[in-house]
Structure formats: C-alpha cells, structure tokens
Amino acid sequence: MDTYRAEAERADIARVDPERVRAWVEGWVISRLASPPVEEEWGFSFDVGMSRQVTRHVLPEADEALVRKLTETFTAPGTWLKVMLPRETVRPWMAAGWDFGDPGFLMSTAVRPVSAPVPDGYRLRTWTRGGLTRALVVTADGTFAARGQVAIPPGTRTAVVDQVETAVNQRRKGLGSLVMRTLANAGAEAGAEAAVLGATPEGRALYESLGWRTESPLTGLVRNPSAVPAV
Incomplete structure (x- = not known):
C-alpha cells in the first residue's frame, strides 16, 4: 500500500x-x-x-x-x-x-504489432463479437489458464483492455504477457494507436514490464x- x-x-x-x-x-x-x-x-x-x-x-x-x-x-x-x-x-x-x-x-501505452508465441502445453483462442475481442488460454486438457479482452470504441484509435486474469496456479509462466500481447495485436489490427486500462496494484507490475505507464x-x-x- x-x-x-x-x-x-x-x-x-x-x-x-x-x-x-x-x-x-x-x-x-x-x-x-x-x-x-x-x-x-x-x-x-x-x-x-x-x-x-x-x-x-x-x-x-x-x-x-x-x-x-x-x-x-x-x-x-x-x-x-x-x-x-x-x-x-x-x-x-x-x-x-x-x-x-x-x-x-489508469495506465496507457502505444499499440504496435508484437510477437505473441504460445508456450508449449497451452492453447490460445481468440474471438470477436460486438466490438469486443476476447483471448482465452487453456492447458492441453482444456483447463482455464488465463484470459483478457479488448474493446475499440467506434470512431476512436484507442483500445481498452479489460478483465485480464491468470489462474493462481498458472502464474509466472508468461501467460499474462501472452494475453496482453494478443490483445495489443487485436487492437493494432483494428486500427488502434494507443491502449488504456484500469490496473490493480498487483497487475501494474505486469503492465509496466510490457511498456505501459501510469497516467x-x-x-x-x-x-x-x-x-x-x-x-
């Protein structure tokens, strides 16, 4: 605190x-x-x-x-x-x-395409509906590992990342970074030039490691x- x-x-x-x-x-x-x-x-x-x-x-x-x-x-x-x-x-x-x-x-970053390799033993799925793209990471047997989502409001060039979560027993394996990079790529593909999110104190360290700054x-x-x- x-x-x-x-x-x-x-x-x-x-x-x-x-x-x-x-x-x-x-x-x-x-x-x-x-x-x-x-x-x-x-x-x-x-x-x-x-x-x-x-x-x-x-x-x-x-x-x-x-x-x-x-x-x-x-x-x-x-x-x-x-x-x-x-x-x-x-x-x-x-x-x-x-x-x-x-x-x-409140945190922000510039958006650009980045590499987002999926670690061995995991599967990544993304889908888009109603202006919202979701990313889901599961283990080989389909167990939940991590997730997140990004919205790009019409008429803007700012992506809004939200609901980023990693299962407790799946942390420190790069899955949070995978989700964030996947969402950044989705934003870039949709024309976003910047991204914002609301971060918890715990999540802020991950975002800072990926180049986000506190506003x-x-x-x-x-x-x-x-x-x-x-x-």
Missing part, C-alpha cells in the same frame, strides 16, 4: 488527459455491456446493472467541491464514483455512507449497500 500511495501522489501531479479518460469509459462500457455513457458537465454516467454496482460516474477532473456535492447527492446503494486522485486526497471529501473500492491506476490513480468510491442516511 505504501508503494501505491507514493505512485499515486506522483501521478496526481500531472493532469490526466480527458480524452484518454473518455476513451477508457467508452471501451469499458462495451467490455462490460453497460449502458451508453451520458456526458455530464463534470464527466460521464452510465448504468452497469449489477446489484453491487448499479450506476457508475467517472470524474476526469474531480475536486473537493465536486466530490462533496456528488457524494451528498447520490445516495442509492451500489452507486460508484471513479476519480483520478489518491485515496488520501479524496478521503476527507466523502459524505457519510461511502466506502473505497480496491485501489487502482493517474484510479480511486473508486462506492455507496455502501448497508449505509443508511445520516440523521
């Missing part, structure tokens, strides 16, 4: 490119089958439609006044805010009844499902 705090504070110094955030939002809603994003004066809103994440609001340029206003205004359980600021900055601004989600980072913290605020209005 100390590493996360230090990196977040450094990333917070630079202003995040709003168009990069827009691309991430537009790709994320494709990846998660969420509703089309609605542009607000302060960012973007869209419905996710899950019990613990009903609606999400993304704030590219949050400040104290905005966070205080929105956390006081949005009181429905399962409402999320995503801000490009460290937890330590946002914590004093949150209204009662809000908690933090897992820490994360900003990606802090989630969630209206606690058990929260009740303060008296």
Whole structure:
C-alpha cells in the first residue's frame, strides 16, 4: 500500500488527459455491456446493472467541491464514483455512507504489432463479437489458464483492455504477457494507436514490464449497500 500511495501522489501531479479518460469509459462500457455513457458537465454516467454496482460516474477532473456535492447527492446503494486522485486526497471529501473500492491506476501505452508465441502445453483462442475481442488460454486438457479482452470504441484509435486474469496456479509462466500481447495485436489490427486500462496494484507490475505507464490513480468510491442516511 505504501508503494501505491507514493505512485499515486506522483501521478496526481500531472493532469490526466480527458480524452484518454473518455476513451477508457467508452471501451469499458462495451467490455462490460453497460449502458451508453451520458456526458455530464463534470464527466460521464452510465448504468452497469449489477446489484453491487448499479450506476457508475467517472470524474476526469474531480475536486473537493465536486466530490462533496456528488457524494451528498447520490445516495442509492451500489452507486460508484471513479476519480483520478489518491485515496488520501479524496478521503476527507466523502459524505457519510461511502466506502473505497480496491485501489487502482489508469495506465496507457502505444499499440504496435508484437510477437505473441504460445508456450508449449497451452492453447490460445481468440474471438470477436460486438466490438469486443476476447483471448482465452487453456492447458492441453482444456483447463482455464488465463484470459483478457479488448474493446475499440467506434470512431476512436484507442483500445481498452479489460478483465485480464491468470489462474493462481498458472502464474509466472508468461501467460499474462501472452494475453496482453494478443490483445495489443487485436487492437493494432483494428486500427488502434494507443491502449488504456484500469490496473490493480498487483497487475501494474505486469503492465509496466510490457511498456505501459501510469497516467493517474484510479480511486473508486462506492455507496455502501448497508449505509443508511445520516440523521
């Protein structure tokens, strides 16, 4: 967590490119089958439609006044805010009844075709439907090993990587890198020149090893499902 705090504070110094955030939002809603994003004066809103994440609001340029206003205004359980600021900055601004989600980072990289050899003993399958390309790695007997997916919103040249996962017993075998390179190639083939993703602190090391850079913290605020209005 100390590493996360230090990196977040450094990333917070630079202003995040709003168009990069827009691309991430537009790709994320494709990846998660969420509703089309609605542009607000302060960012973007869209419905996710899950019990613990009903609606999400993304704030590219949050400040104290905005966070205080929105956390006081949005009181429905399962409402999320995503801000490009460290937890330590946002914590004093949150209204009662809000908690933090897992820490994360917004990351980006240039996209170009790369070699993606499949290790012996594994099989790779990719398929595309509805603007979303998925990559699946399985063992010789068909057991799940790794996966990931990439969306390229229409009219953009930015690929959005999402849902990258490696089975616990399959880690440190190059499978995460295989998935990432496969998704990068899919993005390049579709005309993308850049890619963005939301990374966990654990996943960030893999992405950095592949040339990704941190753009900003990606802090989630969630209206606690058990929260009740303060008296």
